[in-house]
Amino acid sequence: MNKKNESDFLPGTLDMLVLKTLSRGTNHGWGIAQHIQTVSQDALRIGEGSLYPALQRLLLDGYVEAEWGVSENNRRARYYRLTAAGKKKLADEKRSFEFLVGAIARVMEA
Amino acid sequence: MRVWRRVRRILAARRFERELAEEVRFHREMAGGPAFGSVALAMEESRAVWRFAWLDSLAQDVRYALRGFRKSPGFAATVVLTLALGLGTLATSFSVFNALVLRPFAVRDPYSLYSFLGWGEKKGSFQTRPFSWRGFNDLRRWDGPFSDVLGYMQSTAIVDGKLLWTQSVTGNYFNMLGARICLGRPITENDDGPGEGVAVASYAEWKNRLGGDPAALGRKVRLDGSQAELVGVACPEFNGLEERRIDYWYSLAVDMDLFSGRDPERLSVVGRLKPGVTKEGAEAALVAYGRGVYTTWRYGRNPPASATLRPAATVYPLNRDSVARFLPAFAAFGLVLLIACANVSNLMLARGLARQREIGIRISLGAGRARVIRQLLTEGLLLAVPAAVAAFLVAHASIRAATWLQTDVLHVGSLWTMQLANDAPDWRVLVFLLAMAGLATLAFGLAPALQTVRSRLVEANRGEFAADRRPARLRSALVVAQVTVCAVLLIAAGVALRGERRLASEDLGFGLDVRGVFSVMPAVSNGRRASRIGPDITRLVWGRLAALPQTVSVAASAHPPGAGYRPRNWDGVALPYNRVSAEYFGVFGVPIRGRNFRNEEADSEAPVVIVSEAAARRLWPRGDALGKTLRGEDVLPGPGNVRMQPALVVGVVPDSGFLFDSEAPDGRKIGAAYYPTRLQGRDYFGYLLARTRGDPAAARRAIEAAAPLSNRSVRPLQELLDAYLYPYRALVAITAFLGALALALTVSGVFAVSSYAVAQRRREFGIRMALGASEERVTRLALGHSLLLAAAGAALGGAAALAVARVAGHAVRGIDVFDAGGYAGGALVVMAAALAAAWIPARRAARVDPAKTLRCD
Numbered sequence: 022m023n024k025k026n027e028s029d030f031l032p033g034t035l036d037m038l039v040l041k042t043l044s045r046g047t048n049h050g051w052g053i054a055q056h057i058q059t060v061s062q063d064a065l066r067i068g069e070g071s072l073y074p075a076l077q078r079l080l081l082d083g084y085v086e087a088e089w090g091v092s093e094n095n096r097r098a099r100y101y102r103l104t105a106a107g108k109k110k111l112a113d114e115k116r117s118f119e120f121l122v123g124a125i126a127r128v129m130e131a
Numbered sequence: 132m133r134v135w136r137r138v139r140r141i142l143a144a145r146r147f148e149r150e151l152a153e154e155v156r157f158h159r160e161m162a163g164g165p166a167f168g169s170v171a172l173a174m175e176e177s178r179a180v181w182r183f184a185w186l187d188s189l190a191q192d193v194r195y196a197l198r199g200f201r202k203s204p205g206f207a208a209t210v211v212l213t214l215a216l217g218l219g220t221l222a223t224s225f226s227v228f229n230a231l232v233l234r235p236f237a238v239r240d241p242y243s244l245y246s247f248l249g250w251g252e253k254k255g256s257f258q259t260r261p262f263s264w265r266g267f268n269d270l271r272r273w274d275g276p277f278s279d280v281l282g283y284m285q286s287t288a289i290v291d292g293k294l295l296w297t298q299s300v301t302g303n304y305f306n307m308l309g310a311r312i313c314l315g316r317p318i319t320e321n322d323d324g325p326g327e328g329v330a331v332a333s334y335a336e337w338k339n340r341l342g343g344d345p346a347a348l349g350r351k352v353r354l355d356g357s358q359a360e361l362v363g364v365a366c367p368e369f370n371g372l373e374e375r376r377i378d379y380w381y382s383l384a385v386d387m388d389l390f391s392g393r394d395p396e397r398l399s400v401v402g403r404l405k406p407g408v409t410k411e412g413a414e415a416a417l418v419a420y421g422r423g424v425y426t427t428w429r430y431g432r433n434p435p436a437s438a439t440l441r442p443a444a445t446v447y448p449l450n451r452d453s454v455a456r457f458l459p460a461f462a463a464f465g466l467v468l469l470i471a472c473a474n475v476s477n478l479m480l481a482r483g484l485a486r487q488r489e490i491g492i493r494i495s496l497g498a499g500r501a502r503v504i505r506q507l508l509t510e511g512l513l514l515a516v517p518a519a520v521a522a523f524l525v526a527h528a529s530i531r532a533a534t535w536l537q538t539d540v541l542h543v544g545s546l547w548t549m550q551l552a553n554d555a556p557d558w559r560v561l562v563f564l565l566a567m568a569g570l571a572t573l574a575f576g577l578a579p580a581l582q583t584v585r586s587r588l589v590e591a592n593r594g595e596f597a598a599d600r601r602p603a604r605l606r607s608a609l610v611v612a613q614v615t616v617c618a619v620l621l622i623a624a625g626v627a628l629r630g631e632r633r634l635a636s637e638d639l640g641f642g643l644d645v646r647g648v649f650s651v652m653p654a655v656s657n658g659r660r661a662s663r664i665g666p667d668i669t670r671l672v673w674g675r676l677a678a679l680p681q682t683v684s685v686a687a688s689a690h691p692p693g694a695g696y697r698p699r700n701w702d703g704v705a706l707p708y709n710r711v712s713a714e715y716f717g718v719f720g721v722p723i724r725g726r727n728f729r730n731e732e733a734d735s736e737a738p739v740v741i742v743s744e745a746a747a748r749r750l751w752p753r754g755d756a757l758g759k760t761l762r763g764e765d766v767l768p769g770p771g772n773v774r775m776q777p778a779l780v781v782g783v784v785p786d787s788g789f790l791f792d793s794e795a796p797d798g799r800k801i802g803a804a805y806y807p808t809r810l811q812g813r814d815y816f817g818y819l820l821a822r823t824r825g826d827p828a829a830a831r832r833a834i835e836a837a838a839p840l841s842n843r844s845v846r847p848l849q850e851l852l853d854a855y856l857y858p859y860r861a862l863v864a865i866t867a868f869l870g871a872l873a874l875a876l877t878v879s880g881v882f883a884v885s886s887y888a889v890a891q892r893r894r895e896f897g898i899r900m901a902l903g904a905s906e907e908r909v910t911r912l913a914l915g916h917s918l919l920l921a922a923a924g925a926a927l928g929g930a931a932a933l934a935v936a937r938v939a940g941h942a943v944r945g946i947d948v949f950d951a952g953g954y955a956g957g958a959l960v961v962m963a964a965a966l967a968a969a970w971i972p973a974r975r976a977a978r979v980d981p982a983k984t985l986r987c988d
Binding site for chain 2: 054
């Protein structure tokens with residue numbers, strides 16, 4: 022049912038990055054992509070082909086909610102907001118991600 | 132939650148679509164020009180998140196299948212039609228089962244209703260004994276397992292030549308059942324008791340005969356010497372608690388002497404169990420009740436040991452017996468479906484092979500085998516559902532046609548027509564049909580599907596699969612199965628037909644001609660209802676009949692011929708008997724060995740007896756019956772059996788199935804005994820038989836005019852004979868219908884398969900002809916295979932029919948289930964038909980132009 026995550030990085034991490042971005046406040050799709058790109062210092066560039074399926078997936082699972090609003094340049098845009106379930110999901114994801122990264126790091130440094 | 136969101140998304144698909152598009156467009160503009168990836172892909176992937184994957188692939192399969200059907204509409208139409216015929220036939224028999232066993236009557240809480248059949252002196256036995264008015268009221272007042280009890284009497288009346296089913300019912304009938312009245316009022320307890328009777332008409336009766344006129348209320352309904360005021364019309368869904376549609380319900384008042392001092396026992400009873408009371412508990416309580424009343428009731432010599440209730444929610448309760456009773460019919464009708472399925476299976480197989488290249492490509496492109504099989508099954512189901520719906524219509528039409536045939540075309544003894552109360556197919560039939568259609572698709576679509584995907588990839592891609600013999604084998608097996616089943620049905624039809632012919636001609640014996648013979652129940656009308664009073668009336672009517680110019684001879688008998696009088700016990704041999712006047716045998720032209728009764732013997736009811744040949748053989752296996760003495764007792768209801776006077780056998784008459792009720796369940800003749808009767812005595816309730824000459828209709832009118840009778844008692848014996856033969860004729864009609872249908876399906880199946888085989892072997896035939904084989908030889912070659920299959924099928928069918936006859940043959944009375952003529956006929960017909968079906972493709976094979984075929988490949 023869940024199509025393969027087509028981002029270039031570790032599978033499943035795109036959802037986590039989106040959730041993390043939204044934990045700073047509501048944002049629209051473009052804003053989310055921009056935020057991730059900026060913060061990662063252009064290392065992570067996210068195309069519509071990955072971003073919107075991911076957002077739809079999060080909507081379907083009930084981790085985010087969407088609402089139409091007005092963007093900073095006065096355009097209609099869909100704003101996404103983290104739900105309670107989304108917050109919990111983000112915490113879970115973060116924990117398992119840190120566990121995984123830590124494990125990989127230990128293997129690499131051994 | 133997830134599922135719900137999905138469903139919402141699918142329901143509001145257009146809004147979601149619009150919003151997604153706008154969102155992506157916004158993203159594009161913010162990015163300022165084309166970003167990476169295609170917009171369409173992004174949209175597609177986003178959309179895909181929401182979908183049910185299985186639904187998607189199902190929709191894909193459905194679309195694909197529909198596209199395939201559009202490409203070959205002939206295939207789809209043939210499959211749907213074939214399945215519809217097979218399923219429709221089965222559904223017809225299921226509809227009857229549904230009407231009799233499954234569908235409850237349209238009353239309140241039908242499953243708490245139980246018929247009280249009677250008490251018995253042994254466990255598991257019961258004697259049917261109706262209740263008197265007083266006995267019924269006692270039962271109603273009893274604070275037992277029933278919350279209420281209703282009583283009814285069944286009777287018939289002939290109006291405008293049509294037989295009506297009527298019931299006299301107690302006043303609580305409609306109220307207790309909760310049967311709705313659509314016009315006027317029901318019969319109520321105020322209508323109980325003597326006085327002017329009231330009547331409620333069935334909806335159909337009101338619509339058809341009374342013209343659907345609300346003003347019909349208050350009109351007097353005159354039926355059969357009695358009359359009553361019409362006070363109500365029942366709602367269409369309520370047709371009584373009987374197998375047959377009830378046309379009128381009467382208050383008890385119309386029965387002349389139910390409330391008289393004689394207190395006659397006429398009421399059958401149905402009770403509604405109190406909540407929480409089980410059938411067994413109620414039966415136990417009834418036994419206790421019976422012990423209290425059996426002495427006053429003269430029920431038997433011993434207090435009752437058992438009481439029997441039967442569920443009255445449906446005509447027959449759903450149990451092992453009722454299912455077993457219908458099983459042969461289901462099997463016979465199901466066989467037609469089997470043949471239809473074999474045809475469909477063959478069609479799918481052929482189509483599957485034709486599509487093997489396509490399927491091969493799909494598999495090599497990465498389609499899973501499971502997915503391909505699922506796709507083929509989806510195709511099957513897509514064909515099965517419209518087939519089921521069409522079959523529903525077929526069942527509807529065939530039941531209509533059967534009813535119409537019975538009532539309007541055949542005019543068979545109107546008493547016997549199967550006018551089922553609720554025979555129209557309903558949702559239960561549709562559910563059954565859908566289930567059967569699904570099952571049929573699975574069973575007969577799966578094999579071809581598996582066969583198709585089994586082929587090896589490389590060959591399939593090249594379109595070469597001649598090397599694989601398995602499909603050919605499967606096809607042959609299907610044809611053999613078809614011919615087998617068809618042979619069984621045709622043999623059944625042949626055996627039934629010959630049996631009926633024999634019964635209708637030979638078995639009546641001695642060139643018996645019943646045309647022109649009328650049976651008359653001597654009666655006069657006392658204004659309210661026909662009443663029959665003893666010997667004076669009988670003598671009077673006899674005299675008048677004898678004086679008619681049309682009359683040849685007149686005789687009297689206690690039972691009418693063909694009525695099936697009860698067997699009595701004679702020297703340990705159960706034997707039916709009749710009491711007849713000396714003229715009886717003369718009226719029918721029965722030759723007597725020995726001598727006839729003398730008139731003075733009849734008048735004095737002398738101890739003499741005439742037996743039929745079969746009875747003579749059974750009673751005195753060695754030696755001649757003439758001059759022997761017959762002892763016996765008559766088993767009457769009530770205390771004690773009446774010993775008959777030992778009687779001297781003075782004559783022996785031939786056996787006749789119709790006249791002498793002489794077939795044992797195993798088909799052996801039972802025979803009958805005849806005692807002389809006189810027309811005197813207190814309770815002479817008998818029949819007069821008059822042989823007439825000239826136009827039967829004129830004779831009937833003369834008889835009806837001559838005797839002060841209610842018209843229903845004059846019946847041509849031909850009608851009784853028809854009634855006697857009716858079950859056999861019905862059997863012939865049904866088996867012939869099934870056989871014909873099976874034959875048609877088989878012929879089309881054989882034709883299709885041999886055509887296919889010839890097409891496949893075109894090249895081989897071409898080579899053979901190029902090498903000098905004659906046309907005749909090629910024809911024979913092509914025909915040979917089909918002939919082999921047909922012969923194998925016919926032989927198997929004959930064996931199967933023999934096996935069935937051995938197991939189930941005893942259920943069919945009076946028909947020789949091992950009749951060689953029927954077997955040979957059935958087998959020959961199916962073989963001839965199969966050969967004829969294979970002939971055309973074989974001729975085509977012979978006309979193959981070798982040069983052309985060889986160049987083709």
